[in-house]
Amino acid sequence: MTHWLTAPILIPLIGGIIQVFMGYAPISLRRTLALITTVLMMVSSIVLLVMASDGSYRLYAFGNWQPPFGIVLVLDRLAALMLVLTSVLALFCHIFSLGGQDEGNRQFHGLFLFQLLGLNIAFLTGDLFNLFVAFEVLLIASYGLLMHGGGRTRTTPGLHYVVLNLIGSAVFLISVGMIYSVTGTLNMAHLAVEIPKVSGEELNIVKAGGLMLLVVFALKAALIPLCFWLPKAYARATAPVAGLFAVMTKVGVYAILRIYFLIFGDSAGALANLGMDWMFYLALITLSMGVIGALGADNLRTLVAWQVVISVGTLLAPIALGSTDGISAALFYLLSTTWTVAGLFLVANLVASQRGSAKDKIVTAPRMHNRTFLSVLFMVGAVAAAGLPPLSGFFAKVLILQSSLDSEQMASLWSVILIGSFFTLIAYSRAGSILFWRTVDGHVENKSPLTGTVSVSAGALVGLSLVIVALAGPIGTYTDATATQLKNPGAYIDVLNTPMVGGNP
Template identity: 50%
Template sequence: MNHWLIAPVLLPLFVGALLVCFGSQPRLARGFSLLSTVALLPIAIYLLGLAATGEIHTYALGNWQSPFGIVLLLDRLSALMLLTTAVLAIFAVLYALRGEDQQGLYFHALFQFQLAGINGAFLTGDLFTLFVFFEILLIASYGLLLHGRTQARVKAAMHYILLNLVGSAFFLIAAGIFYGIAGTLNMVDLARAVSQAQGDQRLLLHAAGLLLFLVFGLKAAFLPLYFWLPKSYASAAASVAALFAIMTKVGLYAIIRFSVLVFGSLAGESAGLGLSWFWPLALLTIFLGALGAFAATNLASMVAYFILVSVGTILAGIALGTPQALGATLYYLVHSTWVSGGLFLLVGVIASQRGKLVDQLTRGPALNRHSLIGVLFFAGAISIAGLPPLSGFFGKIMLLFSATGWQAGLLWGVILSAGLIGVVALSRAGSQVFWRSNAPAREDIHLDTASLVIASGLIVLSPVLVVFAEPVSQFTQATANQLFDVIAYLSLLNGGVN
C-alpha cells in the first residue's frame, strides 16, 4: 500500500492536536500551522500525479481489505479536490497570519482539524467514515465561524449549527438503512448491492439515497436549503470565509460520488436517482443566487450569493448526467472555489480600509491604493460573473455546450440571465466602493500590502486556469470519464489496485 494516501488526513489531524497545546504560544502555533498547510500542497501534487495514470488506488486502514474494512480511495476526482483544497488553504492561512488568527484562541488548531475533515471526506471510500469526516470538518467550522465572537457571528453560527445537527441525524438514519439492507457501507460495495436489489429492498435503498442527497444538499447549500449560507459566510472572518469556499464543494463532491457510482449506469432501475429533482433545483439556485447578489447590501454577502450561483451551476452539470457535462463542471468547480475565496480575502482588505463602514455598499472615504484594489476587484468580478476572457467564462461555455435538447435552451437562458444580473450587481458595488467616494483616503488607516498580495494570488489563478485551460480541461474530462466507468470501481472488490 502507498502510505501517502493517508497523509492529507493524518498530517493536519496530528498537527491540529499538537496546536491545542500551543494556544498560549501563538508564534509556535503559527509556524506549525503554516508548515503543515504548505506541506499539503506537494503531497496533493504527488497524489494527483499518482491518480493521473488512470489507476484507482485504495488504502486499507488496519490492513482490512474492502468491503470488510474501512478504505481510502484515490482516483482523479479525489486528487483534484485535494489539490484545490491545498491551494486555497495556503492563501487562507497566509491571510489569517496577518492578524485575524489573533482574534481568539485555537484558530490554527481548528483550521487544521477542518482541513483533516475536508481531505478525509474527499478520500474516504466508506459511508460511515464520510459521516465521521463530515462531523470533524463541521465541528471545526463551528469554532472558526465563531472566531472573534462578534454578535453577527454568534447569531449566524447558531442557525448553522442547528441545521447541520439535523442534517447529521438524517445522515445516520440513511446510513442505517443502507447497512440494514445492503450489509455494507463501502461505497463501491453499495453500488453492487443497489444494482442487485429487488422489490421492497430497492424502494428502501431509494429512500435512503434520497435522504442522503437531502443531507448533501444541505452541505452544498442549494435551494431550498441555502438560507443558512449567506449570513454565515458574510459574518465570518475573511480567511475563514475563504476556506469555507470549499465547504459547499464537499456536499457537491458527495453528490457526484453517489449519483455516478452508487446510483450510476449499472444500478438498473435505480440509475439516475435524484437527477430529475436536481435539474429544476439547480436552475432555481442559479437564478435566486443572482437575485440575492443583486439585493446584497455588503460585499461579503454578495460574494456569498455568488457561491450559491456556482453551487447551482455545478448541480446543473451533475443533473445533465453525461461525462462531457461533468468534465466541464469540474473545471468550473476549481475556478469558482479559488476565485470566490480570493474575493472574500479582497473584501477583507477593502473592509479594513473603510473604518465603521467596513464592506457596506454605501459611499465612504477613498481607499488607499484604490486603483490597484479596483483592478483586482474588477478581475475577480468578471471572472465570478463568467465574462471573457477569464476562467469563469471558459467553465460556463464548456458546460453550456455540453447540454443538448430542451435542457440546453433552459440552461443557456438561466445562466445568461443570472450572469447579466450578476454583472449589474458587481458594477453597482464597484461604483459605490471605488468611484463614488465622499472623502479622501483616511491617513490613520494604512493598507496592509501583504494582505492585498495574498488576496490577489487566488484571483490571479483565474487567468492561470485560462492559460492552462487545455491540460486542465483534459484532466477534468478524463476524471469524468473515469467516474462513469463504474465497472473499474467494482473490480476493486476483487482485488483492484492497491
C-alpha cells in the same frame, strides 16, 4: 497499497494535535508550524494528483483488511483534484490569516487544520459511514471557526448553521442505517455491486435512504430551499474562514458526484439516476435565487456569499444532466469558482479595512486608501465570477453551455445561465462603481495599512483565474478524463479485488 494516501490525513491531524498543546506558545511559533503543515499538505496533494493522473485507482486498507471490510481510502482523479483544490485554497487563506486574523483565539490554527483533516477524509474515504465521520470532523471544526472573532453578529448565523447541520447529520445517519439494513455493507464499491440486486419492498427502503442522503448533500451544497442559512453565515465569518468555507459547499457537490454516479449510476437498475431529474430544476432555481440575492446585497461580503449560491446552481445543473461533457465542464468551473470566490472574500476584507466606518457597505464614502490596487483585484475577481472573457469563469461557462447542446434541457440551461450572468455582472458593476468611484468629501484614517501577507494571498487567489486560463489545455484534459472515469465506475468496483499486503496477488 501506497502509504501516500494517508499523508493528506496524517499531516493536518498531527499538525492540529500539536497546535492544541501549543495554545500558550508564542503566536509566531504557532503560525510558523501551522504554515509548514499546510505547505506539506499541499505537497502531498500534488504528489497524489500526479499518481492519479495515470487513471488507475489506488487503495489503502487500514489494518490490511480486505474490502469491503474495514476502513479504506481510495484515490482516483476526482479525489486528487479535490485535494489539490483544497490545499491550494487553504495555503493562501492561512497566509492571509497571518496578517492578524488569527488573533483572539489561541486554537484558530488547530481548528483550521482539523477542518482540512475532515475535508481530506471526505475526499479519500471509500465508505459511507466514514464519509459521515468526515462530515462531523469538518463540521465540528467549522463551528469553532465560524465563531472566531466573537460578537453577536457571528453568534446568531452561527447558531442557525449549527442547528441545520446537526439536523443534517441526524438524517445522514438514519439514511445510512436504512441502506445498511438492506445491503449489509457501507463500502461504496460494494454498494455499487449490491444496490442493483435489491428488489421488492427492500427497494423502497433503499430508495428512501438514497433520497434522504441526497437531501443531506443538498444541505451541504446549499441547494434551494436549503441555501438561506449560507449568506449570513459566510458574510459574518472572518475573511480567511469565509475563504476556506468557499470549498465547504463543494463537499456536498463532491458527495453527489461520488455517490450518485457510483452507487446510483446508470447500472443501478431501478434506482438508476436517483433524484437527478428534479435536481436539474432545483439547480436552476438556486442559481436564480443567488442572482436575486446578489442584486439586493447591501455589502460586499454578502454579495460574494450569494456568489457561492450562484456557483452551486451553476455546478449542479450540468451534473444533473449526467453527460460526460457536462461533468467535465462542471469540474473545470469548480476550480475557477472556488478560488475566485475565496479571493473575493479576502478582497472584501481588505476593502473594509481601508474605508473606515463605511467598511464594505455598498454606499458612497470618502476615497479609500490603496484604491487602485484593490479596485484591480476586485475587477479581476468580479470578471471571473460573472463569467466574462478572458478569465477562467468565461471558459468554464462556455464549456457548460456546450455540454448541453444535445440535451432537451438546453433552452432552460442556456437562458438561466446567460441571463443570470448578465444580472450578476450588473450586481458587481453596481458594487464596484459605488465602492471605488463614487466618493464624497472627507478623509479616512488609515489604521490598517495593507501588509505583504494579506496583499499577496488575496492577489494570488484572485490571480489563479489567469493561471487556469494559461493551463486550460492540461486542466481540460484532466477534467475530461475525470468525468470519463466517473461515468465508468467498473474500475472503482475492482478495488474490492485489490490484493492485501502479504496476500495472494
